[in-house]
Amino acid sequence: MIFECTQTLLSLHGKGTLQVVAYFVFIEQYRCKNVCRQWENIGNVISPLDSDEEEDGEDEEPSSSPPLEDQLSDFRQQWKAELTSKDDDTSTSSRRRRRTKSSSSLGEGSSTNDDKAYSLFMQGVDAERNGEMFEAIKFYxxxxxxxxxxxxxxxxxxxFDDNSSSESDEASDYGEEGEVNNVTSQLSAMSINNLRSTCEKQFPQKGTHISKLPLELLLLVFRWVVSSHIDLRSLEQLSMVCRGFYICTRDEEIWRLVCQRIWGSTVFLTKDCITWRQMFLQRPHLRFDGVYICRMTYVRQGEQSYIDQTYKPWYLVEYYRFIRVFPDGAIIMMTSPESPKEVVPRLKTKSVSGEGFVKGHYRCIGNTLSAVLQQERKETESGYQRYKRRSDRNNNSSILKEQIFRVEFEVSGSSRHNNTKLEWKHYSCETRYASSNMATVSDFDHSTFNPLLFSRVKSYTRTAVSPL
Known part of the structure; x- marks a missing residue:
């Protein structure tokens, strides 16, 4: 009996308060009758009644107990049936009322097409929530x-708020429960394959928002942002726009192309570098969105004055050395006394020419940069130069043919930034003469040379010629 009452109370959990009170009243009445009957039996034991009364009591008890239990079970079953039917009617009416309200809100005098379209769209929403994407696309x-x-x-x-639905979908996709404890780990766990929408417009606008672009076109735009200059600083700034852009900028295809552009198509991932972006951040490499600059100074003794023999002049000579590297392996080096403000704009392209410029090609192995440079010589010469060349040939003097510079640097960084310093390892000049076909090599003491420090130049990456 107690077990059946407990089951009934569990089934009534969450129902109305009056229904539970009525059930308790019925149970209390039934319990009072049984208590009175027990006290009557106790009184019969203390003061025995007549045999006729005992027989009547004995006949009366078994005849009255079963009908009460049957009534209780019938009442319980009837009550359950009424509650179940009432809940079904309530849910059906609320669903019908919600559907009717939405369909009627589509506009006064909405046609049958609006009702069908609404029904199909909601079926698509249900299918998408269940993971049936093909069915959802068909309904949409x-x-x-x-x-x-x-x-x-x-x-x-x-x-039907798109923002709330997208947030809930993304939360379910990315496993976000409660407050974000570690934003970095959560963002790194995101994948572009699970991305529903790249971004959302904050303010209403008449034009087409960038979120309407397909994901493939958006990734192509990001490749144009990186461009052939390997401008990854702009890509990092783009990742701070929103979460969708952050995931797109972490696409492995973009970083794979960057690594292959820097180290060649034969580069591959290792155990230490499990992702292409990690390889780019850990391995030493050159930067292409600026120029490496160093300031050199030395002291030179001047000519002694014939008026004052005690005066010995000394001159502090100052000049600058510039190095610009390109992703295709080209390198430009210039030595000039002019200030960087005047020289840096001239190093924007590889077609620069003039006195002091030497061009060549470089190769970077590990953290060592090796380059061979040569000064371009003009084919045209003046009449005086031709006369000078003929006179030197007749005098059997040496004629300078070309000069080849060989330099080696070690790519390093500072405490704040990586890959921003080129330290000298080797510097030599090979001079070849046309008359004797001989060559002399001069090695310079690079211990007194200052390292070249990187300086970013915004104008170099302002325009993109080709995508990554």
């Missing part, structure tokens, strides 16, 4: 064919 397509702007209508009237 049919709904849009009937009413092209069915999605905007549903969003404006039925409270």
């Amino acid at each position: 397509r049919q709904a849009v064919q009937l009413v092209p702007d069915i999605e905007s209508k549903i969003q404006s009237i039925s409270g």
